[in-house]
Amino acid sequence: QSVLTQPPSVSAAPGQKVTISCSGTFSNIGNNYVSWYQQLPGTAPKLLIYDNNKRPSGIPDRFSGSKSGTSATLGITGLQTGDEADYYCGTWDSDLSAGVFGGGTKLTVL
Amino acid sequence: DVQLVQSGAEVKKPGESLKISCKGSGYSFTSHWIGWVRQMPGKGLEWMGIIYPGDSDTRYSPSFQGQVTISADKSISTAYLQWSSLKASDTAMYYCARGSTVLSPEFDYWGQGTLVTVSS
Numbered sequence: 001q002s003v004l005t006q007p008p009s010v011s012a013a014p015g016q017k018v019t020i021s022c023s024g025t026f027s028n029i030g031n032n033y034v035s036w037y038q039q040l041p042g043t044a045p046k047l048l049i050y051d052n053n054k055r056p057s058g059i060p061d062r063f064s065g066s067k068s069g070t071s072a073t074l075g076i077t078g079l080q081t082g083d084e085a086d087y088y089c090g091t092w093d094s095d096l097s098a099g100v101f102g103g104g105t106k107l108t109v110l
Numbered sequence: 111d112v113q114l115v116q117s118g119a120e121v122k123k124p125g126e127s128l129k130i131s132c133k134g135s136g137y138s139f140t141s142h143w144i145g146w147v148r149q150m151p152g153k154g155l156e157w158m159g160i161i162y163p164g165d166s167d168t169r170y171s172p173s174f175q176g177q178v179t180i181s182a183d184k185s186i187s188t189a190y191l192q193w194s195s196l197k198a199s200d201t202a203m204y205y206c207a208r209g210s211t212v213l214s215p216e217f218d219y220w221g222q223g224t225l226v227t228v229s230s
Contacts, residue, residue, distance in 0.1 A: 101156065
């Protein structure tokens with residue numbers, strides 16, 4: 001059971017938009033920055049979003065992040081088949097004094 | 111370019127000890143936190159712990175405290191994850207990842223992963 005809650009799967013057609021939610025509590029999302037990662041099959045995770053809504057260099061603006069209260073959302077527009085991957089949210093948990101991840105969401109581009 | 115290169119796959123028996131490594135290059139190794147993340151077969155990411163090589167300040171997830179030891183040798187820009195007595199349930203892919211210069215949740219560069227298989 002992960003500290004952060006994500007939907008197990010989402011799907012959408014190529015070219016469409018999808019959002020992935022990440023729900024937590026005051027001790028984690030509510031009081032700390034959220035980051036998002038993409039893990040393509042058989043590869044290491046890759047940072048997509050940090051500090052709730054910032055994109056590292058090289059990440060296209062099709063990927064966006066937002067946070068409100070104890071929830072965060074990853075948005076992906078203009079879906080491509082290459083976006084099929086597992087997506088994870090992550091943050092710090094002040095009560096645990098440790099980092100935490102969501103359980104992951106598998107994105108299928110139909 | 112920032113790189114984290116991890117040691118190769120390991121096959122061990124229950125009860126054996128193991129130390130895997132993660133060598134950083136292309137940045138100031140002592141100025142960034144380095145974390146370890148477990149991914150069991152077919153499962154999600156689990157945050158294990160993090161170390162600041164500059165002063166060896168180390169934090170563990172409660173789930174992993176006492177189960178593993180994280181260390182670093184700044185003279186050779188290498189971080190380590192070790193077990194004193196492996197269990198079959200330690201079978202997983204282990205990733206090291208670079209954190210920020212301050213203790214923060216994001217990891218911006220990741221190693222390629224080390225697959226650890228524990229089987230009798």
